[in-house]
Each structure stands twice: as C-alpha cells, then as structure tokens.
Amino acid sequence: MKFYIPPQIPRLAIAFAIFISLFLLLRHFLVPDTFGKYGHYRAASLIDNEQPEIHYSGQEACFKCHQNIEDKKAQDVHSEIHCETCHGPGEKHVISSKAEDIFKPSGREFCGKCHALNAAKLKSAVFQIDLEKHNVGKNCIECHNPHQPWEMKK
Amino acid sequence: MGNEKIRISRRKFLKNATMVAGAAFGYAWLKSSQVLLFAAEPKDESLPWYGIVIDIQKCIGCGSCAKACKNENDVPKEPFFFRTWIEQYTVKNDGSVNIVSPNGGIDGFVQTVPTEEIFKSFFVPKMCNHCAKSPCIQVCPVGATYDSPEGVVLIDEKYCIGCRYCVQACPYGCRFIHPVKKVANKCTLCYHRLKKGLAPACMEVCPTGARMYGNLRDKNGELVKFLKEHTTQVLRPHLNTGSKLYYNALSSEVR
Secondary structure, three states: OOHHHHHHHHHHHHHHHHHHHHHHHHHHHHOOOOEOOOOOOEEEHHHHOOOOOOOOOHHHHHHOOOHHHHHHHHOOOOOOOHHHHHHHOHHHHHHHHHHHOOOOOOOOOHHHHHOOOOOOOOOOOOOEEOOOOOOOOOOOHHHHEEOOEEEEOO | OOOOOOOHHHHHHHHHHHHHHHHHHHHHHHHHHHHHHHOOOOOOOOOEEEEEEOOOOOOEEEEEOHHHHHHHHOOOOOOOOEEEEEEEEEEEOOEEEEEEOOOHHHHHHHOOOOOOHHHEEEEEEEEOOOOOHHHHHHHOOOOEEEEEOOOEEEEOOOOOOOOOOHHHHHHOOOOOOOOOOOOOOOEEEEEEEHOOOOOOHHHHHHOOOOEEEEEOOOOHHHHHHHHHOOOOEOOOOHOOOOEEEEEEEEOOOOO
C-alpha cells in the first residue's frame, strides 16, 4: 500500500496545533496559581480562610487576669460555662483591658434565655424557673451571684 | 485508497474490538472506584479529619451558638442569614409538628403551643454538615468550594462567581449568598480558630456542651468515644451526602 497523505490532513493538523497551543496559553493565564495542588480548588484559599481575626478569645485568656472569677465559678453550677457565653466576644477587651469593651449582662430576659421554663428543655439539662411567678419585678442578680448562682446575696 | 479492501480477518477484528472494549470498561470501573475512595478518605493522615456531634438532649435553645457565630464570622445581622441556627420542634398530641426558629433562635424561644397540647418538644441546632461527599462541592462549576484536607467544607471567596448552584444543592439549607460580597457563604467550622488551636465559636460558648467537634481519625478521641457510646444519626442519610455532623437522640420528625 502506498503511503499517501491527503493535502487537507496537514492543514487540519496545523489548525489543530494552533487551537491547542492557544488553549494551553489561555489556560496558563486563566488557571490561578496553586489550583489543583490538593484537589479541584485553589490551595491558597486555605490560607485565605485562616486569615479572619478572632473575636472570641476563649476562657483561658480571661483567667489570665480574672483568676478570682475562675475560683468562684469552679465552686458552683456555672463552672462549665465559658465566660464569653454571657459576656460576649472578648478579644477587644483582652487587648484593651477596658471595661467598656466587654458586655455586662443583666435583666430577667437575659438569664431567662437559658432558665425560662420551656417544654423543649430537659429538666436534667438546665434548672428552669417560671419567670412569671418567681420574684416578679426583681432582677436575677439582685439575689443570685451569676458566677456562683447558689451563693445567695442578702 | 478508498477502493482498497480491508485486510483483516473477521476473527482478528472481533478479538481486537473485544480487547479495546474490555480495557475501556476496566479502566472506567477502576477510575470510578478510585473517585469514591478519594471522597470517603482523604490522603493526608497526619491532619485531623473533623467530625461534629450535637446532643439534642443537652440543647436548651438559648441561642448562644447562633449569636456567637454571627459575631465571630461577621455574618449579616438580618434574620435570614445564618451559618448556624436553632429550630424548635413541637410535636402535638394530634401528631402535627410545629417548627419555629424566630431569628434563628438568637433571642431565645418562647413556647407558643399550650402545655396540654404538647406531646413532645425539643431543639435542633443546625449548621453545615461538612459532608464527605457533599452535593454543594459537586455542583460548583468553578471549583470555588471544596473539602479541605481536614474535612472542612470551605469557600474560596476570591474565586466564587456567585451562581448560587451550591445554595440550591445543599439539602440542609446551610448556604446563602452574602449580601455585600455577593458570593456564597457558609459555616467554616471556624477554620481560622481551629488553625489557632481554639474551638469553633459556637462550641466555645455553648453553656451545656451540647456541641462537640473532634478528630474522627483518633480512635481513642472524645468524639469517637461519644459515637461509640451513643446512638447517633445524621440528617437525611438516604441522600448519601457523607455527613459528618452526628446528632444524638435525633427524632424522626426532624427534617
């Protein structure tokens, strides 16, 4: 069999070569760096996701200054509750040490978020009181020390 | 050329064709099983492989988690953007189910169903399930959402085109489009905190310890121990999402 290449084949081959090299060139500029290093994504995005600053410091940071509260808390039922559960994000206060940078909760509604009676809360999970019957009109912290709830104030 | 006869016997042709077809079939089979293996078990064994447990019996619906999440991750304050939220399910005596989630539970819950009508009631905190075979990753057309080597489903905000496919694909409703950035947004399991050795904000503030996270690879770890000792369930198991968020004491009413 005589080996014969029809003239349209080389032309097609050139067209294909141009198309493929253009594609590779475009791809080189369009695909971002680090794409595909670990999977079908930009590996550098993992670093981006580490960047946001924290707002909640964790209670270890609180206890560095407030050792007395740690000791108080440890003696009562609120021992397992971390500071920022009630006081809100503390990172700003940890840095500045200013009193206005931390939230000081007060009021029946605030305590009620956990302690108000609700059929959905298991009795074993939290101590519940009926806000409409229990010392109406009084603020909880008038009698209870929030860090040590069962050490009643006079 | 066009007139030349094919000089190959029928026997040889069939033999070659069968070999090619067999090889293609074998390759396809091998390839697909590799894909499955990859989705179920990532490569780097030195990193933790995070899983989450939520204990419904411990949740008291105080909303601390949802509030902390918004503060920590600067989630828009509108009452329809949440990375985590709490739902209250109330099953009535007549069998109907009442589901409420006012402001995602941030302001706490007030039981609206009269006590005598309640059959049972419980809270269900919801968040990203960090699925191992997650639908949201599969639908992303540009590779802007992915499973990190630690098993955390993350978003590449610089690369996301805001097409909303993933928002639709998530069977748990855990994604939204950020109103300012115009890209998809979701729970990152506080990836920035995990990398600093801190607990995710929602777990840091949970007063009853209803939420736990841990390394699923660590067979002696607290999380695996909990999974061994309790009957846990994932949401929508029939969808085969490979969810890594395990609920303890999940009731069948939960959707």
